[in-house]
Amino acid sequence: MLTKNPELYTVSKSESLEDFYNRLKINRPEMVIPSLNMVNDMGHFNVFKRSTHCTLTPSPYNRRDFYKISLIIGSGILHYPDKSIEVNGRALLFTNPNIPYAWEGTSDKQAGYFCLFTDNFIHNRNESLRESLLYRINDNPIIEINDEQEDCLNALFCKMMQEMDGEYVHKYDLLRNYVQLIAHEALKILPSENISKPSNAAVRLTSLFIELLERQFPIGSTDHTLELKTAHDFAGRLSVHVNHLNHAVKEVTGKTTSEHISKRVATEAIALLKHTEWNIAQIAYCLGFEYPANFNIFFKRQMQCTPKFFRK
Secondary structure, three states: OEOOOHHHOOOOOOEOHHHHHHHHHHHOOOOOOOOOOOHHHHOOEEEEEHHHOOOOOOOOOEOEOOEEEEEEEEEEEEEOOOOEEEEEEEEEEEEOOOOOEEEEEEEEEEEEEEEEEOHHHHOOOOOHHHHHHHHHOOOOOEEEOOHHHHHHHHHHHHHHHHHHHOOOOOHHHHHHHHHHHHHHHHHHHOOHHHOOOOOHHHHHHHHHHHHHHHHOOOOOOOOOOOOOOOHHHHHHHHOOOHHHHHHHHHHHHOOOHHHHHHHHHHHHHHHHHHHOOOOHHHHHHHOOOOOHHHHHHHHHHHHOOOHHHHHO
């Protein structure tokens, strides 16, 4: 562990995907920035070679609006709010949107790969329990690896690079699976005592909650309204105290019951706005909002725009 570099510790706003690509383009002006029009709907994924994008200039110290997994071949320092961690040689690095950080390369060789993806990309198929893999690594963001582990991880990143250049119709489903494989490899490397293990009871209760949540969707007609809208509603249906449900869901997934409900309702709102001609008041009613104004506030909080603007 190293002393903090105070020059790095000025936190700006979160770095968006657009900010990230514009920053890459400074050193590689020939790079084509991918379309980000569908990020709010489908999510975003990309993968790169570190040698073509990493420099010895420290990255901005701030939060990112995306997850990032890096196979680092080289040396550098990861700066966090309360500490700095030195990497010598090779490691697997996980960063997430919750914690600000900066990477400072200290060796000329900066090889390996990194992939980045948004929260809704990894949960695009509503398999919410998947997130437990990434949250279980949160306390161990830097994982040292050996030769054999480097070869294995290198092969997975190479596969991702190949798929990104390919035309396979289900390639993004496959890329999600590669992200999960990398997370599993990381958990295999970690000593067992470092891995949080939610109890079987918590996993079962969380699975029942997710199943109940998903069973309410999709909404097929304007006569269909949500029956279970709050954490208390779900706890009542599952015959448990709401605090017990919240604790189990947070332990397994890292997010609260209400966050899961809000995220799923927002996903359905997007689908209804895009694929139906129902007016906004009808959509609001189907999603459990008594007044369209409350739906507008909810949607803007989730998507940073109004339903009317999104539909346009």
